[in-house]
Amino acid sequence: MSSAVRFALTLLAAVVVLVGGLYVVGVVNPVPAPPVGGDVLGPDNGEPVDDYLARAEQSLSGPDTVRWALISLTQVQSLGRGWELTTTQPSMLLSQNIFNVPIERVQTPTVRPATGNTEESFHWSQQIAAQQVISRSDGTERAQRVGEVAAARLRAGCDCLIGLVVRDRLSVLRQVAAEPGVRAVEALPDDAEAGLFTVVPLQPSMVTIVEPLPDDGPVPAV
Structure with a gap:
């Protein structure tokens, strides 16, 4: 068996061990599922x-x-x-x-x-x-x-x-x-x-379409 082949097999074995280890960690410590809303x-x-x-x-x-x-x-x-x-x-x-x-x-x-x-x-x-x-x-x-x-x-x-x-x-x-x-x-x-x-509140001033209200008026004094 050549050194190149031995290196490739060793690398493959290491990847298998790493993936298996990550799977075990994932099973033991699962990531919480996000709440379902919408x-x-x-x-x-x-x-x-x-x-x-x-x-x-x-x-x-x-x-x-x-x-x-x-x-x-x-x-x-x-x-x-x-x-x-x-x-x-x-x-x-x-x-x-x-x-x-x-x-x-x-x-x-x-x-x-x-x-x-x-x-x-x-x-x-x-x-x-x-x-x-x-x-x-x-x-x-x-x-x-x-x-x-x-x-x-x-x-x-x-x-x-x-x-x-x-x-x-x-x-x-x-x-x-x-x-x-x-x-x-x-x-x-x-x-x-x-x-x-x-x-999403419905503004009383919205009477036709729900869209942003005008904002071009003067700001009154307190």
């Missing part, structure tokens, strides 16, 4: 608003199981009104309040602070929203000024609630969808898990 609550970019509203209504049909859902309001409302809307359903789990400060032709950050089923936590969420707005306004000088104005108005208790993320039975969600001031309720499938879905 569910989205809310409209798609560029989707006609009427199509989304019809899609949201369709999501409320099916077995009366517990679902995660997005409640979209017809216009910005006070936290007090939001609390009244949800407390009519004692079985409802409150998860997030969605805030956006309306300023004509000025894009303001939309934030979704967590909330709970106590009136104190529900109302405190607006102060948390003000802090979230500031933390997201560290870009241009205009963005910083917009953030300051929006945060100040949130701290002052503005009517800036545009939606809520909740969990309840489908029959309850259908009742909420019929309440005055509710524009749409969209429910996820009953196997959707907390933390594994995306929320």
